[in-house]
Amino acid sequence: MYVTTIEFLFAHGITAADWAQEHFGTDTWHGDICGCPDDRCLGNHHDEADPCPCVRSLVTNR
Numbered sequence: 001m002y003v004t005t006i007e008f009l010f011a012h013g014i015t016a017a018d019w020a021q022e023h024f025g026t027d028t029w030h031g032d033i034c035g036c037p038d039d040r041c042l043g044n045h046h047d048e049a050d051p052c053p054c055v056r057s058l059v060t061n062r
């Protein structure tokens with residue numbers, strides 16, 4: 001997962017393991033490398049250089 005995404009989650013009190021549990025019911029991440037639960041996010045939802053907007057909206061709306 002992207003460091004920026006991990007830092008963003010941490011800033012909201014969420015660990016990478018919490019995130020995986022919440023979205024996949026397991027400690028293992030299944031989404032895209034950017035942190036999106038959708039495994040085809042990077043390059044489709046946003047550019048490789050950009051932080052993932054999906055993760056941000058998911059955290060904000062949880």
Ligand SMILES: [Zn+2]
Pocket residue numbers: 036037038041042045052054055
């Ligand atoms: Zn996405």
Ligand SMILES: [Zn+2]
Pocket residue numbers: 032034035036041042045046051052053054055
């Ligand atoms: Zn993404």
